[in-house]
Structures are given as C-alpha cells and as structure tokens.
Amino acid sequence: MASKAPPIDRRRQILDAAIRVFARQGFHSTRVADIADEAGVAYGLVYHYFKSKDEVLNELFSARWSLLLTAIEETDREGTSPRAKLEAVAGFIVDSYRRDPELMKVIIVEVTRAANSFGRTHLPEIRRAYDSIAKIVADGQAAGAFRGDIDPTFVSMSFYGAIEQLLSGWIFEVIPASDADFDQARSLVVATICDGLEPR
Amino acid sequence: MASKAPPIDRRRQILDAAIRVFARQGFHSTRVADIADEAGVAYGLVYHYFKSKDEVLNELFSARWSLLLTAIEETDREGTSPRAKLEAVAGFIVDSYRRDPELMKVIIVEVTRAANSFGRTHLPEIRRAYDSIAKIVADGQAAGAFRGDIDPTFVSMSFYGAIEQLLSGWIFEVIPASDADFDQARSLVVATICDGLEPR
DNA sequence: AAACCGATTGACTGGTCAGTCAGCCAGCGA
DNA sequence: TCGCTGGCTGACTGACCAGTCAATCGGTTT
Numbered sequence: 001m002a003s004k005a006p007p008i009d010r011r012r013q014i015l016d017a018a019i020r021v022f023a024r025q026g027f028h029s030t031r032v033a034d035i036a037d038e039a040g041v042a043y044g045l046v047y048h049y050f051k052s053k054d055e056v057l058n059e060l061f062s063a064r065w066s067l068l069l070t071a072i073e074e075t076d077r078e079g080t081s082p083r084a085k086l087e088a089v090a091g092f093i094v095d096s097y098r099r100d101p102e103l104m105k106v107i108i109v110e111v112t113r114a115a116n117s118f119g120r121t122h123l124p125e126i127r128r129a130y131d132s133i134a135k136i137v138a139d140g141q142a143a144g145a146f147r148g149d150i151d152p153t154f155v156s157m158s159f160y161g162a163i164e165q166l167l168s169g170w171i172f173e174v175i176p177a178s179d180a181d182f183d184q185a186r187s188l189v190v191a192t193i194c195d196g197l198e199p200r
Numbered sequence: 201m202a203s204k205a206p207p208i209d210r211r212r213q214i215l216d217a218a219i220r221v222f223a224r225q226g227f228h229s230t231r232v233a234d235i236a237d238e239a240g241v242a243y244g245l246v247y248h249y250f251k252s253k254d255e256v257l258n259e260l261f262s263a264r265w266s267l268l269l270t271a272i273e274e275t276d277r278e279g280t281s282p283r284a285k286l287e288a289v290a291g292f293i294v295d296s297y298r299r300d301p302e303l304m305k306v307i308i309v310e311v312t313r314a315a316n317s318f319g320r321t322h323l324p325e326i327r328r329a330y331d332s333i334a335k336i337v338a339d340g341q342a343a344g345a346f347r348g349d350i351d352p353t354f355v356s357m358s359f360y361g362a363i364e365q366l367l368s369g370w371i372f373e374v375i376p377a378s379d380a381d382f383d384q385a386r387s388l389v390v391a392t393i394c395d396g397l398e399p400r
Numbered sequence: 401a402a403a404c405c406g407a408t409t410g411a412c413t414g415g416t417c418a419g420t421c422a423g424c425c426a427g428c429g430a
Numbered sequence: 431t432c433g434c435t436g437g438c439t440g441a442c443t444g445a446c447c448a449g450t451c452a453a454t455c456g457g458t459t460t
Contacts, residue, residue: 010437026316028228031417042439047419113313115372116226127374147395154388157369158362165361166354172315174327175353188354192393195347210407231447242409247449 011049014039018056023102027057027110027118057118061111064103065125068092072132082140083194086159089133091186093163097170098182105171108164130156146194155193162189211249214239218256223302227257227310227318257318261311264303265325268292272332282340283394286359289333291386293363297370298382305371308364330356346394355393362389 017039021030032053036043050056075088097104111118112126119126134156140146166185170177217239221230232253236243250256275288297304311318312326319326334356340346366385370377 028317032419033417036440043441044420044439045437048436048438053418109316113315115313115368116309117228119372123372123374130374150388150392151384153375154366154385155392157365157375158389158392161361161363161365161368162358163361164365165357168315168361169357172319172323174323174330175357184351185354188350189358192350192355192358232449233447244410244450245408248407253448 010041010045014041014046014049015056015060017041019060019100019103019106022057022060022106022110027106054118057106057110058121060103061107061118061122062125064096064107065122065129068096069125069128069132072129072136076132076136076139082136082143082145083190085136085140086133086193087186087190089136090159090163090189093167094182094186097167098179101171104167108167108171112164113168130160133159159189159193162193210239210241210245214241214246214249215256215260217241219260219300219303219306222257222260222306222310227306254318257306257310258321260303261307261318261322262325264296264307265322265329268296269325269328269332272329272336276332276336276339282336282343282345283390285336285340286333286393287386287390289336290359290363290389293367294382294386297367298379301371304367308367308371312364313368330360333359359389359393362393 014035018030018035021034021038024030025034032046033043035053035056036046039046046053046056050059071092072089075085075092078085080088111122113119115123130153134152137146137152137155137159141148141152163185166175166189169175170181175181214235218230218235221234221238224230225234232246233243235253235256236246239246246253246256250259271292272289275285275292278285280288311322313319315323330353334352337346337352337355337359341348341352363385366375366389369375370381375381
C-alpha cells in the first residue's frame with residue numbers, strides 16, 4: 001500500500017465546524033465546547049490550533065474577505081464598462097452567498113454588521129472594499145459613463161448597503177431565496193443603481 | 201410654596217443613561233452596574249423599573265421604531281408623489297440620526313443590524329417598515345411613476361439598506377458626518393434610486 | 401408618634417464559560 | 431524494546447456578571 005491516508009487537517013476541520021455552529025447559534029452564544037463537539041474533537045484541541053475563540057472567527061472572516069477584495073480589484077483592472085464592473089462585484093457577492101450561505105451568514109452577521117465588536121477590528125479591511133467600489137464609480141464618472149454630481153463614496157456605501165441588506169433578507173428569511181432570486185438580485189440592484197427607478 | 205419640585209422620572213433617567221452607555225460600549229459589554237452608575241442610581245433600582253437588562257434595550261428600540269413606522273405610514277397617506285414620499289422617509293431617518301445620534305446608533309447597531317439577537321425579537325416591527333416602503337414603491341409602479349419590472353420588495357430592501365449603510369458610515373466615522381452631508385444624503389439616495397447613476 | 405409603604409440601596413449568590421494544564425497515547429527512531 | 435515527541439484529551443479554575451433580596455430611608459396616613 002504505497003498510498004498513506006491523507007493526514008486529517010484538524011485546523012480545517014475545526015474551522016468548518018465553527019462555520020456551522022456560528023451560523024446556527026451566532027458567535028456569542030456558541031461555547032468553544034460546541035465547536036469542539038461539532039468537529040468531533042476534544043475541547044483543548046481548539047486551543048492547540050487557535051489562540052482564542054475570537055481568532056477562529058477572525059480567521060474565517062479574513063480568509064473570505066481577502067477573496068472578495070481580490071475579486072473586486074481584479075474586476076476593476078479588466079477593461080469592461082463601469083456598469084459591467086458593478087455587475088461583476090454584485091455577482092461575486094451574491095454567488096459567494098449561493099455557494100456557501102453559512103460562511104457568508106457568519107461573515108455578515110458577526111463581522112460586517114457587527115461594527116461594535118468584530119467589525120471594529122476589521123474596519124480597515126472592510127473599508128478597502130468600500131474604497132475599491134468607490135474607485136469604480138469615480139472612474140465611471142470621469143469617463144462620463146456615470147453622472148458626476150453624486151459623491152462616489154455615497155454611491156459605494158449605498159451600493160454595498162443595498163446588496164448586504166438583500167443578503168440579510170435571505171439569511172433571515174425576510175425575502176425568498178430561490179436560485180431565480182439570486183440571479184435577479186444581481187441585475188436588479190445594478191439596474192436600480194444605474195438606471196434608476198423612474199422610467200426613461 | 202405652592203410649586204413642588206417635579207418628581208424625578210427615574211425610569212427616564214435610567215433609559216437616558218442606558219442610551220449613553222450602550223452607544224459608548226455596546227450592549228454586550230455594558231454591565232448593568234454601568235447603567236446605574238451613569239444614571240447616578242443604585243444598582244438594584246434598575247431592576248425596580250425594568251425586568252432585565254434586555255428590557256431596557258427593547259424599550260429604547262420599540263419607542264423609537266414606532267415613531268418611524270408612524271412617520272412612514274403618515275407620509276404614505278399624504279397625496280404627494282412616490283418620489284416625494286421616499287424622500288420624506290429618507291429625510292425622517294436621517295433627521296432622527298441628526299437629532300439623537302446616540303439613540304440611533306444603539307438602535308441600528310444593537311437591534312436592526314443585530315439580526316441574530318435583538319433583531320430576531322423585533323423582526324415583525326422591522327419588517328413592517330420594509331413593507332410600508334415596498335407599498336410606496338408598488339403604488340408608484342401602479343401609477344406609472346416608477347418602472348414596473350423591479351420587485352418592490354427588492355427596492356424596499358435596497359433603499360433601506362442604502363440608508364442604513366450611510367448611517368453606519370457616519371456612526372463609525374467611515375464617512376464624514378457634517379450637517380451638509382446629512383442634507384445631501386437624503387436627496388442623493390433618492391436621486392440614485394429614482395434617477396439612476398447613468399446620465400439621461 | 402406609630403404604623404405603613406413604596407422607593408432606594410448594594411452586598412451577595414448561582415451559574416456560566418474561556419482558557420489552562422498535567423498528563424495520555426500513537427508512531428517513530430535508536 | 432525503550433524513550434521521545436507532539437498531537438490530543440478533558441477536568442478544572444478563576445473571573446465575570448445578571449439578577450435577588452433583606453434592609454434602610456423618607457414621606458404620608460391614621
């Protein structure tokens with residue numbers, strides 16, 4: 001038997017368990033013991049791989065958020081229209097939720113929207129996303145593709161806020177979350193922001 | 201001396217102290233002792249007026265939120281244009297923040313955006329606001345003032361999400377919060393949503 | 401002046417957890 | 431076969447804090 005069983009990645013196993021438990025109970029009401037149980041691992045092992053309960057959440061957030069930042073910045077580098085760029089950003093976020101709703105729920109509920117606790121810690125990273133979106137808008141304005149009388153920062157916040165609110169709606173079942181809804185959301189947010197509600 | 205000193209409203213005194221402390225430290229990291237200290241009152245008195253620490257926050261939220269609901273519904277009843285209605289709603293929320301930023305910070309950070317904890321409890325009230333906004337949009341569509349191909353619920357969530365994100369930006373000093381910014385925000389959010397970003 | 405009563409006080413309790421640590425065990429090299 | 435190493439275990443501890451309650455206070459009624 002030349003092949004040895006691949007060593008179990010305990011760290012990953014604990015992170016995955018944490019996603020499930022955090023998504024189910026929220027960060028504050030999950031005990032470290034819950035994570036260990038869910039991972040099928042001893043209590044102490046969590047502390048072998050992580051400095052603290054906080055570090056587990058920080059790790060989950062930072063890993064995923066850096067993907068988002070990369071995606072936005074890469075999108076921006078491509079030579080498409082500003083509108084197409086916004087559509088790509090909205091699409092990336094919506095798809096992230098479609099692919100891994102539990103992780104996105106944790107990130108949004110426990111970090112992004114928890115500006116008092118973990119959001120504070122990660123403000124610089126979060127702000128980078130706002131800034132990148134604002135840059136797309138500003139470039140669009142400079143190129144004449146967008147009207148110039150609205151502060152790009154305002155647009156960036158509104159745009160991101162709108163998407164996050166939709167995700168929150170799905171997460172907490174305020175609005176239906178079918179595959180069709182996901183597809184619609186991407187274009188509808190962009191249509192609203194770019195074309196406006198009033199008929200042309 | 202016919203006039204007797206007006207009896208101190210301890211309940212109010214404790215609520216006001218709670219706003220300050222919750223705004224400063226966040227709900228989870230304020231001890232009941234902090235509220236009592238801030239109010240200049242004995243620890244036990246908080247429990248004389250409130251069943252629990254949670255009840256203090258619930259009270260703060262419900263009192264303020266019902267004002268918002270009333271304002272939205274009254275706005276809707278007036279015979280103005282759908283666009284003017286949206287502008288009034290945005291204006292009311294922004295003005296609430298301008299007048300009492302600490303209370304609005306608490307409401308948004310600890311309830312509205314804390315969908316896992318207090319947001320859950322107050323979901324029905326929060327949802328009523330979304331519904332009222334959606335109704336304004338739907339009526340606007342029926343009257344031909346708004347394009348009909350976007351789900352009013354989506355618009356409602358996007359609209360509210362955009363405003364809340366701006367408030368969050370002010371609260372956490374991600375974007376500047378001058379009086380001029382407040383005035384701009386109201387019309388810019390509505391301009392974005394109604395007219396769109398792209399030039400006409 | 402004595403009984404009464406609601407407001408007010410703050411020491412205390414019971415329960416909860418995050419994080420520690422002393423030791424166990426499986427595999428490996430000597 | 432015998433350490434040795436490091437992943438792994440889970441009982442334990444120390445800190446923290448919401449909520450309780452018995453006692454006190456100040457005003458009012460009888």
